[in-house]
Amino acid sequence: MEExxxxxxxxxxxxxxxxxxxxxxxSKYLKSKKVVKGQLLLRAGEVCKSSFFTAKGLLRSxxxxxxxxxxIIQFSPEGWLVADRSSSFFNEPSFLYIDAxxxxxxxxxxNLFFDELSKQCSDFSLFNINSLHHHIKQIQNRVNLLLGxxxxxxxxxxxxxxxxxxxxIPQWMIASYLGITPESLSRVRKELYRx
Amino acid sequence: MEExxxxxxxxxxxxxxxxxxxxxxxSKYLKSKKVVKGQLLLRAGEVCKSSFFTAKGLLRSxxxxxxxxxxIIQFSPEGWLVADRSSSFFNEPSFLYIDAxxxxxxxxxxNLFFDELSKQCSDFSLFNINSLHHHIKQIQNRVNLLLGxxxxxxxxxxxxxxxxxxxxIPQWMIASYLGITPESLSRVRKELYRx
DNA sequence: CGAGCGCTTGATTGAGTTCAAAAATCGTGG
DNA sequence: CCACGATTTTTGAACTCAATCAAGCGCTCG
Numbered sequence: 001m002e003e004x005x006x007x008x009x010x011x012x013x014x015x016x017x018x019x020x021x022x023x024x025x026x027s028k029y030l031k032s033k034k035v036v037k038g039q040l041l042l043r044a045g046e047v048c049k050s051s052f053f054t055a056k057g058l059l060r061s062x063x064x065x066x067x068x069x070x071x072i073i074q075f076s077p078e079g080w081l082v083a084d085r086s087s088s089f090f091n092e093p094s095f096l097y098i099d100a101x102x103x104x105x106x107x108x109x110x111n112l113f114f115d116e117l118s119k120q121c122s123d124f125s126l127f128n129i130n131s132l133h134h135h136i137k138q139i140q141n142r143v144n145l146l147l148g149x150x151x152x153x154x155x156x157x158x159x160x161x162x163x164x165x166x167x168x169i170p171q172w173m174i175a176s177y178l179g180i181t182p183e184s185l186s187r188v189r190k191e192l193y194r195x
Numbered sequence: 196m197e198e199x200x201x202x203x204x205x206x207x208x209x210x211x212x213x214x215x216x217x218x219x220x221x222s223k224y225l226k227s228k229k230v231v232k233g234q235l236l237l238r239a240g241e242v243c244k245s246s247f248f249t250a251k252g253l254l255r256s257x258x259x260x261x262x263x264x265x266x267i268i269q270f271s272p273e274g275w276l277v278a279d280r281s282s283s284f285f286n287e288p289s290f291l292y293i294d295a296x297x298x299x300x301x302x303x304x305x306n307l308f309f310d311e312l313s314k315q316c317s318d319f320s321l322f323n324i325n326s327l328h329h330h331i332k333q334i335q336n337r338v339n340l341l342l343g344x345x346x347x348x349x350x351x352x353x354x355x356x357x358x359x360x361x362x363x364i365p366q367w368m369i370a371s372y373l374g375i376t377p378e379s380l381s382r383v384r385k386e387l388y389r390x
Numbered sequence: 391c392g393a394g395c396g397c398t399t400g401a402t403t404g405a406g407t408t409c410a411a412a413a414a415t416c417g418t419g420g
Numbered sequence: 421c422c423a424c425g426a427t428t429t430t431t432g433a434a435c436t437c438a439a440t441c442a443a444g445c446g447c448t449c450g
Contacts, residue, residue, distance in 0.1 A: 063339055063342075063343070065339075065342075065343030065344070066343070067343075069343060071339065071342040071343055073335075073338070085328060085331055086328060086331060086332040086335065089325075089328040090328065090332070095339070125320075128324075129323075129324065129327070130284075132324070132327040132328070132331065133280060133281060133284040133285065133327070135331055136280055136281060136327065136330055136331055136334065137281040137285070139331065139334045139335060139338060140268075140281065140334060142338055143268070143334060143337055143338060143341065144258055144260075144266065144290070146338065146341040146342070146374070147258075147260075147266040147341070147374045148258070148260030148261070148262075148264060148266055149260070150405080150406095151405080151406070170427090170428065170429090171428075171429065172427095172428070172429085179341070179342045180406070180407090181406075181407060181408080182428080182429070182430095183406085183407075183408080183409095183429090183430080183431085184405085184406055184407075185429095186429060186430055186431080187406090187430085187431085189429095189430095190430080190431090345437080345438095346437080346438070365395095365396065365397095366396075366397070367396070367397085375438070375439085376438075376439060376440080377396080377397075377398095378397090378398080378399085378438085378439075378440080379437085379438055379439070380397095381397060381398055381399080382398085382399085382438090385398080385399090
């Protein structure tokens with residue numbers, strides 16, 4: 001079994017007690033791929049047919065607004081899954097782009113994989129509901145920050161939540177995630193050093 | 196059966212084919228209450244033990260930030276459910292306040308109601324997953340607007356999505372929902388008339 | 391009928407953007 | 421391994437959108 005798939009299997013087994021042969025059966029829905037920095041995995045307008053598990057490397061999802069500006073929605077380092085849940089679930093065109101920030105080993109997981117796994121394994125359904133709630137909590141927190149916190153507060157929140165990503169992600173992408181310009185983030189950081 | 200509970204039963208039956216006696220059994224988890232304008236149903240810091248179904252009237256959920264400013268998260272008119280999903284699911288203290296914008300008829304739905312209903316009725320589980328995805332889609336859209344749209348664009352989006360609420364909600368609350376001040380919203384509106 | 395609340399309007403301020411350019415860092419081919 | 425071009429980060433100055441502060445108007449409801 002390929003390394004990336006193996007890592008993914010371990011990830012799944014944390015939440016769903018599926019045996020070797022059961023996993024074997026579902027493996028037809030999995031594809032391991034190496035992607036290079038900058039490579040697109042999902043383009044806005046497409047329906048999101050699969051999720052992406054990062055075995056090694058780093059992905060990002062982002063939107064592009066009317067003025068052509070990127071807004072990063074999520075980073076996805078090792079051990080994370082990324083996809084456009086809404087697009088997958090409702091079978092609608094996605095608004096998201098997903099691409100690689102680093103050369104990465106990715107498992108492409110067809111949507112059917114999760115459907116089948118849910119049927120076979122009720123623990124996984126619970127896990128799925130759990131992760132939907134986590135997702136809501138995370139986005140809701142982001143809304144709160146965008147509504148009520150300054151650029152500096154949002155940056156401090158980011159380094160509190162994702163300290164390990166700080167050195168891997170270029171600053172202009174962090175700025176994009178925070179909803180500010182790279183120049184503003186640079187000034188925020190300068191101000192923080194001063195203190 | 197009280198009017199409000201009856202309306203709620205119809206609401207549930209749209210998604211879960213539950214019979215009269217089944218509903219009867221679960222009705223111990225329901226309480227119908229009349230609340231007056233301004234009355235608090237949930238306070239930040241409390242664990243959210245129930246959801247609130249609006250049979251008649253209008254609720255709102257909101258947070259209060261460090262500077263003491265309110266930020267409205269959601270409006271809940273007739274036929275809507277509101278709660279702090281994260282708080283209910285993870286059994287954590289809520290960040291939300293929920294109160295009544297109008298005198299309202301509300302059904303208090305104990306969290307156990309949904310647990311039981313899910314067990315008895317698999318259609319309802321599907322409905323629940325569906326509504327979690329809708330929720331994610333809605334919040335995600337809000338993040339996109341906060342990241343990439345001007346005050347005017349956000350207001351236009353609001354009146355497109357909730358035209359029927361416009362006359363029922365005071366302007367300063369709409370401003371709070373949009374993440375701007377009442378003064379700014381007043382100016383945005385003036386500008387839109389001019390066009 | 392008056393007190394309070396919500397909305398508007400004006401003047402001023404301020405956080406963050408934009409534009410421009412220099413400085414630092416990265417990465418890649420010779 | 422170094423050099424050079426590209427990308428990223430920093431810095432500066434002007435600007436802009438929305439916030440703040442302040443005042444006045446109009447409604448309603450007690």
